Structure formats: structure tokens, C-alpha cells
Amino acid sequence: MVDEEGFREFVRARLPRLSRAAYLLAGGHAQAEDLLQSALIKAAVQWSRISATGDPETYIRKILYHEHVRSWRRRRYLEQTTAAVPDRASAGDETDRAVLRLVLEQALAKLTRRQRAVVVLRYFEDLSEADTAQVMGTSVGTVKSQTSHALSRLRTLAPELAGLMHDSMEVQS
Incomplete structure (x- = not known):
């Protein structure tokens, strides 16, 4: 039942x-x-x-x-993303967060599906490497390497996210 x-x-x-x-x-x-x-x-x-x-x-x-x-x-x-981020208005912090969110979404869209999944599970869902490996049905080593590749690619695709990634990595440590 x-x-x-x-x-x-x-x-x-x-x-x-x-x-x-x-x-x-x-x-x-x-x-x-x-x-x-x-x-x-x-x-x-x-x-x-x-x-x-x-x-x-x-x-x-x-x-x-x-x-x-x-x-x-x-x-x-393949998803089609826009080439440019919308112009910034002078609304302050809220606008900066919205632009950062758009940049993050566009950068995540350019990762492979596996890399995107690792980033989402590790940094947005706050899962450990072991839990991420279990969810993905893979080894902890694969999670570590995919995380490293994904973060490296994000640094290349969207350097403006470096501060966000650094803050997130400090929280994870």
C-alpha cells in the first residue's frame, strides 16, 4: 500500500x-x-x-x-546563452547580486553536466565529497577531480566569480 x-x-x-x-x-x-x-x-x-x-x-x-x-x-x-550580461543599473547591492547570479548561471551552463552536478551538489547543496560520490554513483576521487576541473573552468569562464568561489571554498574547509 x-x-x-x-x-x-x-x-x-x-x-x-x-x-x-x-x-x-x-x-x-x-x-x-x-x-x-x-x-x-x-x-x-x-x-x-x-x-x-x-x-x-x-x-x-x-x-x-x-x-x-x-x-x-x-x-x-546545447543551451543558447546570451553573450553579454545586462547593463548594470545603479540600484546597489541588489543589482550586483542579480548580475552575479546571471553570470553564475551562464558559467554553470557552459560546464559539462557532470561538472555542473558536482558544483551544485558540493557547493549549493553542501554535500560532502563522499555524499556527492554516492549521489552520482561514482568514486570520491572522481568527485575531487571533477570539482577541480569545474572550478578551474569557472575561473576561466567567469573570473568575476573568483571571490564567490574563494568564499565558498573557505566555508567548505
């Missing part, structure tokens, strides 16, 4: 975090909604088994990551 109410309660409690992870993986709102919907459908079908693990969020993150990679393999299309 499926515990529909338990699943609904879980989704209500975790939807903001799962939505954010899906958005960062997919690179757009519509794609993130599709990705999250696919992952939650798969999770709903197996909810009794997933909830019995004691850590359903980790399991659903793994489904989310695998759906992300699977969709890329099916379509193999």
Missing part, C-alpha cells in the same frame, strides 16, 4: 530545496520543473521502499541527478 500522504508531506517539506537543485542542474525554470516532476514521479512509484531507507531526500537527489543525465543523453542539445 502506497503512503500517499507521507509522500505529499515529504514533497511539501523539501520542495524548495529540491526545486533549487533541479534549477541549478537544468539551468532554467521550465527545464527544472520538468526534471523535478520526472524525479518525483519515479519517487512516488517507489515511495514505500524509498521512505523505508530512512533518508529519502538523498535517494530522491540521486534520482534527480540520474534524470538530469538521462535527459541530456536523450536530447543532446
